[in-house]
Amino acid sequence: MILNPDETALVLIEFQNDFTTDGGALHGAVSDVMERSGMLANAITAVDQARQAGATIIHAPISFTKGYGELGANPYGILAGVVASNAFVKGSWGAEIVADLAPAAGDIVVEGKRGLDAFMSTNLDFILRAKGIRNVALSGFLTNCCVESTMRTAYEKGFNVFTLTDCVAATSQEEHDNAIAKDYPMFSHPVVSKEFVATIGGEAKLTDSSRGYTT
Amino acid sequence: MILNPDETALVLIEFQNDFTTDGGALHGAVSDVMERSGMLANAITAVDQARQAGATIIHAPISFTKGYGELGANPYGILAGVVASNAFVKGSWGAEIVADLAPAAGDIVVEGKRGLDAFMSTNLDFILRAKGIRNVALSGFLTNCCVESTMRTAYEKGFNVFTLTDCVAATSQEEHDNAIAKDYPMFSHPVVSKEFVATIGGEAKLTDSSRGYTT
Amino acid sequence: MILNPDETALVLIEFQNDFTTDGGALHGAVSDVMERSGMLANAITAVDQARQAGATIIHAPISFTKGYGELGANPYGILAGVVASNAFVKGSWGAEIVADLAPAAGDIVVEGKRGLDAFMSTNLDFILRAKGIRNVALSGFLTNCCVESTMRTAYEKGFNVFTLTDCVAATSQEEHDNAIAKDYPMFSHPVVSKEFVATIGGEAKLTDSSRGYTT
Amino acid sequence: MILNPDETALVLIEFQNDFTTDGGALHGAVSDVMERSGMLANAITAVDQARQAGATIIHAPISFTKGYGELGANPYGILAGVVASNAFVKGSWGAEIVADLAPAAGDIVVEGKRGLDAFMSTNLDFILRAKGIRNVALSGFLTNCCVESTMRTAYEKGFNVFTLTDCVAATSQEEHDNAIAKDYPMFSHPVVSKEFVATIGGEAKLTDSSRGYTT
Numbered sequence: 001m002i003l004n005p006d007e008t009a010l011v012l013i014e015f016q017n018d019f020t021t022d023g024g025a026l027h028g029a030v031s032d033v034m035e036r037s038g039m040l041a042n043a044i045t046a047v048d049q050a051r052q053a054g055a056t057i058i059h060a061p062i063s064f065t066k067g068y069g070e071l072g073a074n075p076y077g078i079l080a081g082v083v084a085s086n087a088f089v090k091g092s093w094g095a096e097i098v099a100d101l102a103p104a105a106g107d108i109v110v111e112g113k114r115g116l117d118a119f120m121s122t123n124l125d126f127i128l129r130a131k132g133i134r135n136v137a138l139s140g141f142l143t144n145c146c147v148e149s150t151m152r153t154a155y156e157k158g159f160n161v162f163t164l165t166d167c168v169a170a171t172s173q174e175e176h177d178n179a180i181a182k183d184y185p186m187f188s189h190p191v192v193s194k195e196f197v198a199t200i201g202g203e204a205k206l207t208d209s210s211r212g213y214t215t
Numbered sequence: 216m217i218l219n220p221d222e223t224a225l226v227l228i229e230f231q232n233d234f235t236t237d238g239g240a241l242h243g244a245v246s247d248v249m250e251r252s253g254m255l256a257n258a259i260t261a262v263d264q265a266r267q268a269g270a271t272i273i274h275a276p277i278s279f280t281k282g283y284g285e286l287g288a289n290p291y292g293i294l295a296g297v298v299a300s301n302a303f304v305k306g307s308w309g310a311e312i313v314a315d316l317a318p319a320a321g322d323i324v325v326e327g328k329r330g331l332d333a334f335m336s337t338n339l340d341f342i343l344r345a346k347g348i349r350n351v352a353l354s355g356f357l358t359n360c361c362v363e364s365t366m367r368t369a370y371e372k373g374f375n376v377f378t379l380t381d382c383v384a385a386t387s388q389e390e391h392d393n394a395i396a397k398d399y400p401m402f403s404h405p406v407v408s409k410e411f412v413a414t415i416g417g418e419a420k421l422t423d424s425s426r427g428y429t430t
Numbered sequence: 431m432i433l434n435p436d437e438t439a440l441v442l443i444e445f446q447n448d449f450t451t452d453g454g455a456l457h458g459a460v461s462d463v464m465e466r467s468g469m470l471a472n473a474i475t476a477v478d479q480a481r482q483a484g485a486t487i488i489h490a491p492i493s494f495t496k497g498y499g500e501l502g503a504n505p506y507g508i509l510a511g512v513v514a515s516n517a518f519v520k521g522s523w524g525a526e527i528v529a530d531l532a533p534a535a536g537d538i539v540v541e542g543k544r545g546l547d548a549f550m551s552t553n554l555d556f557i558l559r560a561k562g563i564r565n566v567a568l569s570g571f572l573t574n575c576c577v578e579s580t581m582r583t584a585y586e587k588g589f590n591v592f593t594l595t596d597c598v599a600a601t602s603q604e605e606h607d608n609a610i611a612k613d614y615p616m617f618s619h620p621v622v623s624k625e626f627v628a629t630i631g632g633e634a635k636l637t638d639s640s641r642g643y644t645t
Numbered sequence: 646m647i648l649n650p651d652e653t654a655l656v657l658i659e660f661q662n663d664f665t666t667d668g669g670a671l672h673g674a675v676s677d678v679m680e681r682s683g684m685l686a687n688a689i690t691a692v693d694q695a696r697q698a699g700a701t702i703i704h705a706p707i708s709f710t711k712g713y714g715e716l717g718a719n720p721y722g723i724l725a726g727v728v729a730s731n732a733f734v735k736g737s738w739g740a741e742i743v744a745d746l747a748p749a750a751g752d753i754v755v756e757g758k759r760g761l762d763a764f765m766s767t768n769l770d771f772i773l774r775a776k777g778i779r780n781v782a783l784s785g786f787l788t789n790c791c792v793e794s795t796m797r798t799a800y801e802k803g804f805n806v807f808t809l810t811d812c813v814a815a816t817s818q819e820e821h822d823n824a825i826a827k828d829y830p831m832f833s834h835p836v837v838s839k840e841f842v843a844t845i846g847g848e849a850k851l852t853d854s855s856r857g858y859t860t
Contacts, residue, residue: 026858029858029859065323069321069323070323070338070341070342070345070346071345071346072345072346072347072803075345076805076834076853076855077800077830077831077832077833077855077856077857078831078832078855078856078857078858080855080857081831081856081857081858081859082857084857085857085858106284108280108284108285110327111326111327112325112326112327112336112337112338112341113338114338114341114342114345115338115341115800115801116797116800116801116831116832117797117798117801120341120798120801120802121327121337121338121340121341121342121801122327122336122337122338123285123327123328123329123330123336123337125336125587126285126327126329126330126335126336126586126588127285127329127336128588129587129588130285130286130287130290130329130588131285131286131287132287132588144827144828145831148797148828149797149801152761152762152793152794152797153762153765153798155722155760155761156556156760156761156762156765156766156794157555157559157765158556158558158559158560158562158717159559160721171858171859172827174823174827175823175827175828178819178820178823178827182789182817182819182820182823183789183793183820185722186722186723186726186761186790187722187723187761188722189721208721210721210722210723210725211722211723211726212722212723212725212726212727212729212730213671213674213723213726213730213816214674214726214816241643244643244644287588291590291619291638291640292585292615292616292617292618292640292641292642293616293617293640293641293642293643295640295642296616296641296642296643296644297642299642300642300643330585330586331582331585331586331616331617332582332583332586335583335586335587336586340802341801341802341803343803344802344803344804345803347803359612359613360616363582363613364582364586367546367547367578367579367582368547368550368583370507370545370546371545371546371547371550371551371579371771372550372770372774373502373771373773373774373775373777374774375506386643386644387612389608389612390608390612390613393604393605393608393612397574397602397604397605397608398574398578398605400507401507401508401511401546401575402507402508402546403507404506423506425506425507425508425510426507426508426511427507427508427510427511427512427514427515428456428459428508428511428515428601429459429511429601495753499751499753500753500768500771500772500775500776501775501776502775502776502777505775536714538710538714538715540757541756541757542755542756542757542766542767542768542771543768544768544771544772544775545768545771550771551757551767551768551770551771551772552757552766552767552768553715553757553758553759553760553766553767555766556715556757556759556760556765556766557715557759557766560715560716560717560720560759561715561716561717562717
């Protein structure tokens with residue numbers, strides 16, 4: 001498998017202070033898994049190298065206006081959790097992309113994200129299609145929430161999907177490990193970031209680690 | 216037909232200086248139809264009254280980063296026209312919503328719009344669904360481009376669609392008249408704005424002016 | 431512009447007896463425009479040649495179970511017209527694809543079409559993406575209804591869209607002519623079928639006839 | 646929470662012989678989890694009672710033409726698994742809906758399913774919207790594949806989503822348990838089928854068992 005840089009994008013999902021940084025509304029919920037894997041440092045390195053290799057870097061932050069007027073009066077599930085934690089409020093420090101991954105010239109910042117799946121409430125698909133991108137690598141938060149939903153939809157949309165297993169984090173190690181072991185191989189090529197980045201431009205050979213119905 | 220205000224939204228498509236205002240990149244292309252219909256003044260009145268009646272006001276502006284990096288290298292069709300006219304550049308005066316229709320507190324500004332259809336590259340559907348909105352009234356530019364694409368998709372998505380025929384404009388009277396006479400009735404209830412606004416809250420009775428296969 | 435046959439599909443929208451054939455529920459509504467343009471004969475020739483050139487032929491019929499249980503109790507607009515004419519009932523002769531365009535081995539029949547846009551209620555996008563198709567040529571009924579909605583969405587989805595102007599028909603010559611002259615160039619390359627087919631495999635050169643904001 | 650029967654649907658995902666029945670291509674992969682939970686018997690009872698209560702029963706089978714021509718030449722992930730097992734071939738016994746859950750008059754059979762998410766390649770969303778359905782209960786195969794993808798998208802689309810935890814099965818108990826414990830509560834109200842069915846028509850009261858960021 002050779003990845004043409006012009007057809008390859010690295011998507012960064014919710015690398016925002018509320019997740020990434022001490023004092024962020026939800027940092028405490030993910031800090032344990034983040035520390036064990038070193039996912040933030042790994043992502044910073046992967047972005048630098050992918051950018052140099054000519055891939056497109058795409059940032060997919062989530063945000064809401066103060067008061068969460070985009071949602072109904074009584075959300076349930078994970079969006080209720082966003083509201084309850086007062087996270088990702090537009091204009092707040094918590095909603096800002098973490099400084100070490102601040103968008104560079106030429107990067108694209110996807111707009112609109114209110115839901116979990118980075119496709120369903122944004123211009124991500126429009127931009128990927130307009131630019132002729134076929135290979136999509138995913139990273140960010142949570143391993144089994146937004147990253148997983150985005151992976152599942154990217155697969156349905158016919159992209160060649162990669163999940164960077166050392167650049168994601170969840171609220172528990174158990175959920176994190178399970179998603180990577182069981183769900184990621186059904187809808188993507190799970191790969192560590194170094195191996196993925198080395199493949200851009202065709203320098204390395206990726207083993208297909210995706211799975212069918214066998215475990 | 217009675218419209219519950221909580222389930223009703225008025226969507227304003229691209230009321231931005233590049234279309235609406237002298238000096239805007241594309242104002243010359245639409246000024247003739249705008250003047251004949253008085254669509255800007257009509258929309259201002261409709262928005263005031265719909266807001267008072269308790270409907271949700273939704274703004275759907277289009278914009279691109281300088282250089283149009285969200286598009287491929289060689290766009291064709293109407294997006295090539297956007298690039299050629301250097302219109303709707305993020306941060307420019309031309310991309311700003313016209314002052315007379317500036318978003319008020321409680322209004323929602325849809326994000327992400329890069330394509331023509333206000334659903335395909337935005338969070339419009341997510342927000343409408345999250346808020347339980349069933350009735351969607353459309354206005355703006357162009358009668359037979361963005362407004363028409365949005366109408367067609369809103370109809371497919373099962374909304375009760377209204378097209379405010381005195382609040383839209385196109386690049387020629389012929390296209391404008393044809394879209395309203397022939398295409399709008401297949402996918403919406405075409406109606407003048409006064410009649411639509413009076414229906415919010417159930418004060419008036421709308422005639423169904425939609426059509427099937429007969430002309 | 432050179433079209434790789436492996437990346438090219440010809441989509442046939444609703445070439446079903448209810449439209450195409452004497453005795454069909456809606457044939458009377460389109461027979462005048464069909465006869466003037468010879469669109470059925472043109473489509474038959476185009477399909478033969480596109481198939482020989484290696485392009486994928488995709489059929490997109492519409493159908494409903496008897497009683498139209500897939501729709502709500504009170505449809506409006508063009509779907510009300512379908513119900514009123516008792517057209518496209520699953521299992522009926524009227525819903526069958528016209529014999530002269532019956533699917534051949536290797537053709538694909540898109541499933542699910544209940545709405546107008548051939549993308550919104552079907553597996554069309556899934557199949558196009560899975561097969562790596564980039565160029566989509568559209569034909570069928572109606573020029574300004576299903577074909578136009580499909581064209582608009584295909585453009586948003588980043589396909590290289592062609593509209594075969596001699597392989598479409600509407601309920602009036604006026605609507606047909608207007609859609610082709612005004613709307614098709616915003617969202618596609620309008621082209622006669624002979625020119626399109628000759629371009630598959632790179633034998634001919636297509637002029638870009640798409641338009642921006644000028645008429 | 647009261648569920649209006651007219652606004653409530655029970656969706657049956659891939660209750661087809663290839664999964665449900667001895668001799669089915671993939672039955673061996675799921676039989677262990679099926680037996681432990683009695684999910685087939687539970688689903689049969691739930692369907693009977695939901696139908697009597699006036700809810701809409703929706704069947705969402707997956708199928709492919711012989712040769713899997715709807716897919717590209719080299720699928721990966723779970724679709725490669727479908728091809729490798731020669732499962733769900735149109736016209737085969739394996740692709741048939743299991744006899745005990747055969748569609749009854751008034752049920753709806755969703756068409757087009759080629760991918761995993763029951764929304765992405767079908768007319769499911771179109772039909773739900775057209776019929777005014779707001780509450781969607783999910784059941785079927787696999788707990789962490791098609792059912793989970795469908796749940797995630799249904800949540801994004803603003804439906805009130807229920808997952809019937811005793812009417813789903815996976816290829817291992819571990820994956821099954823993990824999906825229900827960790828992922829389902831983020832995007833749905835997990836509930837046993839008896840409790841859900843009793844809630845249709847408002848006879849019972851459901852506890853909200855959905856979760857935010859806490860485990």
